[in-house]
Amino acid sequence: MTLRQTRLDERKEQDSSAKSGDSSEEQIAAGDKRKAPANESADNADNDDRAKSRKTDDSANQDDDNAKAQKDTDTNASAPTTLSGSQSKADNTLKGDDIEINEGNSDGKKEVPWHVSEKGLVYFFYRPKVQSADKADSKSTESLDDVQNTFMLLVPRASESETAPASDASKEQGDKREPPNPTAYRLVSLGKKRMPSPEAALKAGQEPGGIGGRHSEAIWATVADIGADLKAVAEGMGAERYSTKTRGERLKPAARPAGRGHYALSIKTTDPPSSREVRITYHLSHPSEKDFGQVQEELGLHPASSVLMQMRNPTLAPTGPNAPAAGLPEDKRAILTKEELQENFGGDVNKNGNRYARPEEPALLDRQGVELLLIKRDQEEDDGSKGLGDEQSEALAKLAKEDSNKLSDDAILKELALSSKDVEVEALSGEWI
Template sequence: MPTTRRQAAIHEGRIKKEDPHPVKKRASHKKAKSEDHGKVEPPAKGKKPASKAAAGKKRGADEAEIEEKPHRKRAPSKAKSPSKRVRVSEDEGSEDQSSLYQSGTIERGHIYFFYRPKVEVEDVESIDEVKNLHMLLIPRPPEFLSASEGDGKGTKTDPSKTEEAEMTLLTRGADAVPAAPVTRNTSKQHYRLITVGKKKLPDPEAKGRHEVFWGTVTSIGDDLLDLVEGLGPKTYETKTRGTRHDGAARLLARGGYAIVNTEAQVPSKRETHLGYHISHPSSSEMGDVQASLGVSSSSSFVVQVKNPRAPATVPSMRHIKETEYSEEIMKKVFGAGTKGRQSFGLRFASVETPELLDHPNAQLLFVAAREGSQGLETSLGEGRGEALEKAEDKEASRRVEDVFKELGLDTEIFLPDALEGKWA
């Protein structure tokens, strides 16, 4: 885990890490000639001196090799140790180049849970009258970077102050704490809506094998107005039953989340954990709504992504259109043609990069991991669970009206009762 803001910035890819072993520039030909003037060494015994043409070819090969690596300066041919260091670093990075896996916190943000009533049901009284359960993820940068980002109005920051902020020591788990919700007057935010298959989250405390559930990425966008329209009420016509009405979705919980990839020695040991802590409602206000739909104050899951080319393992998922990933993802994540027993590669993979989640119809497998504050910390590790819980407990002081304004929801249409633990 990065411990300073500069290290975190390097981990995020915003700035480049300086080379601790800069390679010296090659001395010019003219200078080398003047230094060696008068010093003629005989050729090695049994070895013919290289011709000018051969030397030119060798020099051209060296220059071609250097052109492929524009960020490195040419090193003199006699400086063997720097060239060795370069080769070692390239060999160590070769595995990273063949994989998209990112360890540590790969995403954090705000999480919202909604349920939609069944068709023609106005007032929901139990889970039997629930049609769908939705999980909304809105990614945000880390909180410790929000100050340097400004308010999004294009104000310039002092470079010296930014560098000083980057060198400030970070508290444990700071990379899992999301920046505050966007409060300025804009609907432009990236979002990801996941529909839960069984209408409720699995129970981590259930006896026997860990419960699992499927999720499908049903909506992705960069404008919350589109999201609000999709979650709103709908009226449509059918040939058999005439006019039908779907009520607006109900917001039942809001909090913060983090997605963390474990550091594993081998790819088969990689795991992706999604953990969340709820700010609204508070633990004392959790009611039958949250209990029935499996939403706890704190919980975590192991998340896997299904290979879209692998056959469906659940009959109910066979009718869902599979997503389409790039060939790079298919090869580097699922190992198409190189891993597994089938040509499509592995059936499931960890969330090696958030890009895997930003594809419509992506199918996700959630495995219940741990519940409660201790379970959240165990899953996310390195103080992330504690930091996330502390941050969301502070957010709990915000009014319910402010929570609805985060998403641009009208409380006259999207009833707030469920956020207070009551069915609506």
């Protein structure tokens, strides 16, 4: 049985036809076999050759690429980078349906069907705690304990959502909790100030919380902001000074980038429906695996990772009866239409239905106040599960690898209209700052 064709497929096929006149490829059937991805050990070695200091560009060609990317940022806030020819070829593979041949599964070789519903760039930032202004020139962060907030920034490049990526920033509406919202970015605030990671929790002396004991962890996350113009991200990332009557002049330090790469939202299209999953899978281009340090370790980041994503029903109380209050207050939660509630939670505006659901439609994330549960399971990685089909996973890795080789730290700041004059980049080399 051939899986459904999507807006994401159609958009890429139109682009491909316009450039080459070739007919689009047939969709992959759920039972079709894929060959295992090629050995990427040589690619990993190339990644490790990147120097720790990448603050300046290494060639005139890179300068040209960065200038072009910056021009695109100025004219189209939802497309901060320009893909090279080889990246465009890989990007055209990262769509539609594919099969993962899971040979590491404890039950033996297994075929898992995946469907990509969105792809784009992902960034991870942390902001140090507010401090006295007279300490502004000192090192403000030495561990996760000194961090105020950590964010995951998603910048869609292509999506099945009708409202992402945004093409017109002028169409933003007043209440971002209510659809439709043109979405160039989603700023996701991470609970525990990091991504879910059983390993990071244990190293910090914590017990991972989640089904699976010490080999699984679940954290809360919230879509703190969305917008149709990436320039708003830069405005919110900068330092801020203010005065208080009791504590004098205070400084909210600028956010620091800790990771950047490519991501995909995917759906495991298995039967029965209760076995389906929604995943966010990423491959980081910055830092390289060689440059990973204490920052990335404590923030629960990996060179590549796949995390299960669930969405909480905004019409239900965040916790059970007689439990302490948790989560967002009702007037801060996302607003879903009657049809969305019925289709995803089996409920209605009268607060019925299931407590959690899989956000299979990316448009569900295009609003402020969405509450998410992010789950990391070590066993899935031990079994070889990647959250994407084999060819899709290889394409995502290639996109990140090429950016890793060609983009400096300054260049990735420019993607978001940021500057190293205002934003420290040392964390991209694994050092707290």
